[in-house]
Amino acid sequence: MLIRCIIGVLVLCAIVSFVDSQGSSIFPPSCYLNVLIVLDRSDSVKGGFNRSRDFVLNVSQELNINQNAHIVAMIVYSGASYRRQVFKWNFAKSNEEFYQVVRNLRAIGGTTATKKALEVALDLMDSRNKTIPTLIMVVTDGRSQDDPSEPAKHLQAIPNTYMFAAATGDPALVDKQELYTIGGHVNHVILQSGRELAADLTRKLLREAQDKCRTTTTTTTNYQNITLGRELAADLTRKLLREAQDKCRTTTTTTTTTTTTTTTTTTTENPITGCEQDLVIVLDFSTTTHPIYKAYQELAERLVSRVKVGLRYTRVALVVFSSVGWTQTKFDLDRYDNAEDVMYHIRNLQYTGGTTAIGEGISEAMKQADEAHGARPELANKIMVIFTDGWNNKGPEPGEMSKKAQALGFDLYTVGVKEPESSETQLNQLTLESIAPDPKHVFTNENFDQFIEIARRRNLKCL
Ligand SMILES: *[C@@H]1O[C@H](CO)[C@@H](O)[C@H](O)[C@H]1NC(C)=O
Numbered sequence: 001m002l003i004r005c006i007i008g009v010l011v012l013c014a015i016v017s018f019v020d021s022q023g024s025s026i027f028p029p030s031c032y033l034n035v036l037i038v039l040d041r042s043d044s045v046k047g048g049f050n051r052s053r054d055f056v057l058n059v060s061q062e063l064n065i066n067q068n069a070h071i072v073a074m075i076v077y078s079g080a081s082y083r084r085q086v087f088k089w090n091f092a093k094s095n096e097e098f099y100q101v102v103r104n105l106r107a108i109g110g111t112t113a114t115k116k117a118l119e120v121a122l123d124l125m126d127s128r129n130k131t132i133p134t135l136i137m138v139v140t141d142g143r144s145q146d147d148p149s150e151p152a153k154h155l156q157a158i159p160n161t162y163m164f165a166a167a168t169g170d171p172a173l174v175d176k177q178e179l180y181t182i183g184g185h186v187n188h189v190i191l192q193s194g195r196e197l198a199a200d201l202t203r204k205l206l207r208e209a210q211d212k213c214r215t216t217t218t219t220t221t222n223y224q225n226i227t228l229g230r231e232l233a234a235d236l237t238r239k240l241l242r243e244a245q246d247k248c249r250t251t252t253t254t255t256t257t258t259t260t261t262t263t264t265t266t267t268t269e270n271p272i273t274g275c276e277q278d279l280v281i282v283l284d285f286s287t288t289t290h291p292i293y294k295a296y297q298e299l300a301e302r303l304v305s306r307v308k309v310g311l312r313y314t315r316v317a318l319v320v321f322s323s324v325g326w327t328q329t330k331f332d333l334d335r336y337d338n339a340e341d342v343m344y345h346i347r348n349l350q351y352t353g354g355t356t357a358i359g360e361g362i363s364e365a366m367k368q369a370d371e372a373h374g375a376r377p378e379l380a381n382k383i384m385v386i387f388t389d390g391w392n393n394k395g396p397e398p399g400e401m402s403k404k405a406q407a408l409g410f411d412l413y414t415v416g417v418k419e420p421e422s423s424e425t426q427l428n429q430l431t432l433e434s435i436a437p438d439p440k441h442v443f444t445n446e447n448f449d450q451f452i453e454i455a456r457r458r459n460l461k462c463l
């Protein structure tokens with residue numbers, strides 16, 4: 001039924017591209033729109049009003065009602081002797097408000113006085129925002145007791161105004177001539193119809209609509225003969241409206257992002273979640289561990305995926321070591337605010353090779369106790385987890401470094417990976433236990449899940 005409305009959207013598309021190609025407008029006009037709904041409440045067919053009301057509700061889903069985008073007004077009418085309800089521009093400040101009002105409308109009997117309603121519409125048009133386009137949608141099955149053609153012509157003649165007439169009832173019972181008079185053009189009449197060929201037609205229309213948006217200026221395609229089933233037509237219209245507004249949405253997204261950033265910044269300093277945790281992951285990327293480093297990456301990723309990563313929750317830093325002088329902080333605690341980015345970084349680490357300098361790795365990781373690297377002393381608990389086989393052959397004494405790290409408040413764990421074949425010799429238990437405060441802080445791939453549970457503890461109430 002909304003099919004002809006599409007033409008309205010096409011016209012808007014044309015304006016969009018036109019304005020755009022001139023570069024004179026940042027926002028396409030279809031982002032700003034006055035929408036005036038004139039709703040026939042007479043219920044000449046039992047249940048007819050409910051259908052019309054639901055139609056309006058449905059179409060409104062594609063609107064972005066708010067003072068800076070789509071501004072709505074509405075006239076609800078029946079016979080001349082019945083009270084008309086006039087909702088002035090901006091009566092609803094949001095889609096929710098609009099929805100509330102419309103949903104609570106009930107049918108009242110009586111005749112249909114569309115002429116009178118359109119005269120009221122003319123009055124309302126005076127107070128619209130004249131700098132933006134206006135869409136007028138008259139929802140009626142026709143058969144007005146008074147002749148609406150006079151005020152309809154006046155409305156159609158208002159610059160930058162697009163007028164449509166929509167009927168939600170059985171097309172056979174609709175006064176098509178009257179709808180034509182109101183819409184002013186056959187393409188501005190929206191009727192219900194069967195759903196035959198609807199899918200094909202829809203696809204064709206969509207394709208054409210998009211072509212129009214790209215090339216534009218002439219919108220002469222005649223859809224006179226095309227009718228669609230109600231549901232499909234509503235879908236289609238909504239889709240087109242959405243596409244017409246794509247540019248607005250990009251803008252909105254940008255705004256939202258800004259807002260989010262602001263919020264995050266504010267909240268970092270403000271509320272304490274009780275889930276603060278500084279997690280420093282230290283990976284042994286030396287030759288002795290090749291190709292086990294891949295297993296370290298996988299375990300580290302799994303760990304990150306299970307805790308609650310966020311600036312107010314678990315912050316993650318990553319240190320990679322191999323030979324002396326090759327130790328590197330890959331990222332500080334305050335670098336990422338989400339698990340995905342951390343995991344992505346870990347997954348894409350390049351293997352370096354070299355000798356093993358565990359002590360130096362721990363020493364580098366200790367920097368993450370510093371606020372300059374994003375640490376939250378007092379607030380967060382500190383975990384340092386070192387993925388290594390323990391075969392240290394260069395650099396500072398790991399046991400000593402470990403004690404220093406513990407003195408800074410780090411709860412220090414080691415994780416080794418056992419290879420299935422030669423499982424006795426591959427892990428240097430002695431070094432591992434000299435690094436860890438006690439054997440309970442030494443883990444392997446086999447009981448790694450137990451370590452994950454420890455690392456999750458601090459976040460549990462925020463998960
Ligand atoms: C119209 O909708 C209202 C509430 O939404 C309902 O109470 C009423 O029964 C409906 N009327 C018909 C005829 O379906």
Ligand SMILES: *[C@@H]1O[C@H](CO)[C@@H](O)[C@H](O)[C@H]1NC(C)=O
Pocket residue numbers: 032067068069129130131132
């Ligand atoms: C009309 O709408 C435009 C776009 O939202 C807005 O910039 C302008 O301030 C509005 N004018 C009035 C008088 O409200």
Ligand SMILES: *[C@@H]1O[C@H](CO)[C@@H](O)[C@H](O)[C@H]1NC(C)=O
Pocket residue numbers: 054057058230231232234235
């Ligand atoms: C609007 O129509 C679509 C189908 O076209 C339907 O799925 C949806 O439930 C309708 N929404 C309302 C609020 O009537």
Ligand SMILES: CC(=O)N[C@H]1CO[C@H](CO)[C@@H](O)[C@@H]1O
Pocket residue numbers: 225
């Ligand atoms: C395909 C189709 O619906 N064709 C119709 C176009 O309109 C004329 C008259 O308006 C009908 O006779 C055709 O059946």
